[in-house]
Each structure stands twice: as C-alpha cells, then as structure tokens.
Amino acid sequence: xxxxxxxxAAIRAPxxxxxxxxxxxxxxxxxxGVYASLNGGVGSKDDPVAVAENRARMARVLGVAPENFLVPxxxxxxxxxxxxxxxxxxxxPRCDGLVTATPGLALGVTGADCGVLLFxxxxxxxxxxxxxxxxxxxxxxxxxxxxxxxxxxARRANIAGALGPTIxxxxxxxxxxxxxxxxxxxxxxxxxxxxxxxxxxxxFDLPGFLEMRADQAGIGAFENLxxxxxxxxxxxxxxxxMTHRKEPDYGRLxxxxxxxx
Numbered sequence: 008x009x010x011x012x013x014x015x016a017a018i019r020a021p022x023x024x025x026x027x028x029x030x031x032x033x034x035x036x037x038x039x040g041v042y043a044s045l046n047g048g049v050g051s052k053d054d055p056v057a058v059a060e061n062r063a064r065m066a067r068v069l070g071v072a073p074e075n076f077l078v079p080x081x082x083x084x085x086x087x088x089x090x091x092x093x094x095x096x097x098x099x100p101r102c103d104g105l106v107t108a109t110p111g112l113a114l115g116v117t118g119a120d121c122g123v124l125l126f127x128x129x130x131x132x133x134x135x136x137x138x139x140x141x142x143x144x145x146x147x148x149x150x151x152x153x154x155x156x157x158x159x160x161a162r163r164a165n166i167a168g169a170l171g172p173t174i175x176x177x178x179x180x181x182x183x184x185x186x187x188x189x190x191x192x193x194x195x196x197x198x199x200x201x202x203x204x205x206x207x208x209x210x211f212d213l214p215g216f217l218e219m220r221a222d223q224a225g226i227g228a229f230e231n232l233x234x235x236x237x238x239x240x241x242x243x244x245x246x247x248x249m250t251h252r253k254e255p256d257y258g259r260l261x262x263x264x265x266x267x268x
Contacts, residue, residue: 010035011035012035013035013045014035016031016034016045017029017068020230022168022228022230023125023127023167026134027070027266028169030232031047032045033045033242034242037060041254045061045064047117051257052256059073065113065261066113069263069267071111071113075111075113076113077105077115078099078114079116082101082102082103083103084101085103085147087103087135087152087155088104089105090105090106091109092109105135105137106134107133107159108266110268111266114265115261115262116262119245119246119257120173120246122139122143122170122217123260123261124136124149124168124262126152126166128165134266141213144217149220153225163224164226166226166227166228168226170221171234172235172236173217173236174247175214175237178235178238178247179210180203180209181208181210200212214233
C-alpha cells in the first residue's frame with residue numbers, strides 16, 4: 008500500500024484537536040501475511056526491514072524524523088518516563104508511558120487489544136503516550152502518565168486525552184480469578200464486569216475502566232473512541248483473535264503523538 012494510505016487510514020481524536028497525533032490502523036504499510044500491512048511491532052517475528060519502513064511512514068505522517076519516533080520496550084507496568092532526546096540503538100527504556108516537552112519528538116506505544124492512550128496539554132506544550140492492558144490499568148498507568156506530564160509543567164485541568172483502538176467488553180471474556188483480582192482492589196470495580204453465559208466468567212470493560220481512571224485523575228477532557236480491536240479485523244490487529252485462531256503471530260498497532268519543531 009502507498010504511504011498516502013497510511014495517513015488516510017489513521018484515526019484522529021476530536022479531543023486532541025490541534026495536536027499532531029494518530030491512532031494508526033493496520034492499513035498503509037508494507038508487511039505481508041498475518042502482519043499485513045502496517046505492523047509497527049519490533050517484537051513481532053515480522054521482517055525488521057518492513058517494520059522499520061512502517062514506522063518511518065508513521066513518523067513522516069506526524070512530521071518528525073524516523074529516528075525521533077520513540078516507542079518504549081513495553082512491560083505491562085505503570086511506569087512513565089520523561090524523554091528529551093532519542094535513545095541509542097538497543098537501549099529502549101522498559102516502561103509503558105512516555106512524556107516530553109521537547110519539539111521534534113514523537114511518542115508512540117503499541118497495542119493489539121490493550122489500551123493505547125494519547126494525552127496533551129497544548130498550552131504547556133507537553134504530550135504523553137501510554138500502553139495500558141488490564142494490569143497497567145489496575146496498577147495506575149493513567150495516573151503515572153498524568154503525574155509525569157505535570158512534572159514537565161502540564162496542568163491536569165488542561166490535559167486532554169484519548170483512548171484509541173482497544174478490545175471491547177463484548178469481546179473480552181475473563182475468568183473468576185481475573186474478576187477476583189479487581190474486586191479485591193475495590194468492590195466498586197465490579198461494575199465493569201458483565202456475567203457471561205459461562206459460569207463464573209465475565210466480560211470486562213477495559214475501555215470503561217480506563218475512562219474511569221482518567222476521570223478520577225482529574226484531567227480536563229477524555230475521549231474513548233469506542234473502537235474494538237477484536238471485532239474489526241479489517242482495520243485492527245488483535246492478540247486475542249490471533250490466539251482463538253491459533254495463528255503463529257500478530258501485528259501491533261501504533262498510537263503516537265508529536266511536538267513538531
């Protein structure tokens with residue numbers, strides 16, 4: 008597919024109007040097979056040359072140099088790191104959130120069912136990106152990202168955030184141990200679970216849970232785009248869909264935000 012397709016297929020959030028950002032879909036890249044076509048995952052088994060080209064296309068859409076397109080080594084943590092310059096090859100930080108106030112940098116995260124979040128305080132020129140699966144959502148990834156942005160001069164009331172393509176509740180069935188872990192943290196979290204037809208199992212509302220955490224963090228605006236990665240195969244990769252189909256691997260979506268020079 009052409010590079011222009013990369014830009015056309017990317018999704019923008021009205022809440023982030025004025026910020027250079029994109030929730031990239033799986034369309035507009037050069038990868039083949041299960042990775043077709045805009046796979047941004049360096050941790051996948053895809054051809055590294057194809058992944059590099061895909062990421063370079065994303066960087067150009069956001070108006071930054073490919074070497075300034077920064078994506079961390081994600082570990083399902085609640086850790087957010089402030090960055091002011093590209094890191095050396097092979098030294099990606101192990102965290103799940105990045106923030107910056109440095110023009111010319113783009114911050115990205117990958118996902119394939121987990122929550123991908125982009126935040127911005129345009130008045131302070133501070134941006135952030137975070138990856139939050141159920142573990143990061145439960146342990147405070149949203150709050151950590153907001154705190155890291157505040158440390159760079161952002162104000163909570165001025166921060167706008169958006170949640171991109173994430174597995175939807177109707178696609179996310181979990182077992183009793185999963186439910187018990189959330190209930191043990193806060194009995195009120197049970198409201199994010201709906202019983203399934205399988206005894207002791209539930210459907211978990213990860214997008215709704217992340218929206219609640221953003222609201223409790225006190226940011227000025229938050230938008231859940233309501234896009235289900237599992238249900239929309241044409242546009243999105245999905246780890247759970249791959250698992251159900253017993254496919255060998257899966258591509259990774261990228262969400263990114265930039266401070267152009």
